[in-house]
């Protein structure tokens with residue numbers, strides 16, 4: 001893809017097509033700067049007539065220790081960029097709970113994912129260090145939904161979203177690699193030079209826990225969109 005905008009538009013088109021052909025699809029959603037233009041395209045598609053009324057959505061992860069109305073919680077992110085602007089009834093969108101007992105929050109989310117059944121299309125970003133959701137390097141392929149400690153690298157990369165002096169949470173609840181890989185289709189998006197090293201280990205390195213994004217290669221239906229800058233190491 002020539003640039004980040006074209007890659008985001010292509011990803012949004014695939015999601016819109018999934019919803020148009022299967023109006024009650026289960027969509028797996030992701031957060032991060034990379035996804036903001038994808039949601040902008042989907043909101044536009046909604047204004048042009050695409051309904052999400054029967055869709056169910058599950059998010060990949062949430063910081064532990066941030067209440068839902070904290071501006072940097074993924075609950076807030078999803079409301080701001082997508083959920084407040086489309087017709088998905090609130091009871092059909094799920095994000096892990098970031099408050100209270102962390103292990104209980106992870107258990108509840110795992111049970112919810114089990115109940116909902118397979119995700120039809122899972123959207124994924126790629127971390128600077130090759131993480132997917134908050135499955136950091138070192139995560140085995142069969143990891144389940146759980147509480148994780150964030151690496152210094154990830155906290156540093158996500159620092160830019162937090163106010164000066166504010167602490168980036170050290171823990172999160174994340175969908176496990178096992179759940180991610182059980183989706184019917186995966187759709188990953190990586191843009192910008194800062195993702196070039198992660199993308200090249202994911203696609204050209206060994207499939208191993210050092211780079212959880214390398215597991216995507218084992219999925220029978222995974223499409224990865226990247227712009228020129230993120231593809232520069234391939």
Ligand code: GLP
Pocket residue numbers: 030031032033034035060061124125126127128132133134154158
């Ligand atoms: C966070 C999220 C990931 C996301 C990554 C990349 O760590 N948990 O799911 O892929 O950030 O974010 P960005 O798109 O801002 O680079």
